[in-house]
Amino acid sequence: MSVQTRKQREIELREKLILDAAERMLLERGYLGLNMDRVAEAVDYSKGTVYQHFTCKEDLIAALLVRTITVREGLFARAALFRGRPRERLMAVGVADQLFSKVYPEHDRIERVIKVESIWDKASVDRRTQFMQRDHNCLNIITGIIRDAVAHGDLTFREGLSDRSLAFGLWSMAIGARLIITHGLGEEVTGVAVPEETQMANYQVFLDGYGWQPLSTQWDYDGVLERIRAEVFADDLANIHPA
Numbered sequence: 001m002s003v004q005t006r007k008q009r010e011i012e013l014r015e016k017l018i019l020d021a022a023e024r025m026l027l028e029r030g031y032l033g034l035n036m037d038r039v040a041e042a043v044d045y046s047k048g049t050v051y052q053h054f055t056c057k058e059d060l061i062a063a064l065l066v067r068t069i070t071v072r073e074g075l076f077a078r079a080a081l082f083r084g085r086p087r088e089r090l091m092a093v094g095v096a097d098q099l100f101s102k103v104y105p106e107h108d109r110i111e112r113v114i115k116v117e118s119i120w121d122k123a124s125v126d127r128r129t130q131f132m133q134r135d136h137n138c139l140n141i142i143t144g145i146i147r148d149a150v151a152h153g154d155l156t157f158r159e160g161l162s163d164r165s166l167a168f169g170l171w172s173m174a175i176g177a178r179l180i181i182t183h184g185l186g187e188e189v190t191g192v193a194v195p196e197e198t199q200m201a202n203y204q205v206f207l208d209g210y211g212w213q214p215l216s217t218q219w220d221y222d223g224v225l226e227r228i229r230a231e232v233f234a235d236d237l238a239n240i241h242p243a
Helices: 002-029 036-043 047-053 057-080 086-103 107-114 125-151 163-182 195-209 221-231 234-240
Strands: none
Touching: 002 036, 002 047, 002 057, 002 107, 036 047, 036 057, 057 086, 057 107, 057 125, 086 107, 086 125, 086 163, 086 195, 086 221, 086 234, 107 163, 125 163, 163 195, 221 234
């Protein structure tokens, strides 16, 4: 049993080294500059060893996305356990998403590369399935909190709206904000000095529009944000912004 465990650790370490090298190469040289020969040379393994882990370079890129989105799923799951009303827990997920963007600013760039149809289709079915499942899990966490709000009487949908439409709106806002921030569009372009704060403020206006109680005019959500950052993500934030 101990031999198998040690072997598994060796396999995982080798895979991490390959992924790290591929990520550096992709970000520095782009899709065309990434190939399996160069990756093998960078990690000092044979190309055959690299192919034991990944079927092609597109599979490597998909594996990079699976690795990072697994982290996002974990952050979302932790956020959903925040002690508070459903709207407060949803805010915690918003903090988790912002934290993820700071830790993995390259995620959206890599995702844009592989989501080109001709590239995505070359990745292994298993890898694509893993990514889509984890992405789906993240959205389900958001939808689950929304349904909790309905069950607790904090939220009632008008005709034509639903938990999915609300989740879609929030997801769209999050993706848009990440793209703007990761593109480095500063205040001179956006007119916004602190985009993360503005993003949170826009969430509040959006949720108020749905009538999600307590409304932002009735609750100290700034205080809630402080609690979230202190109780759920203090260590993570300290690693990004060391004292």
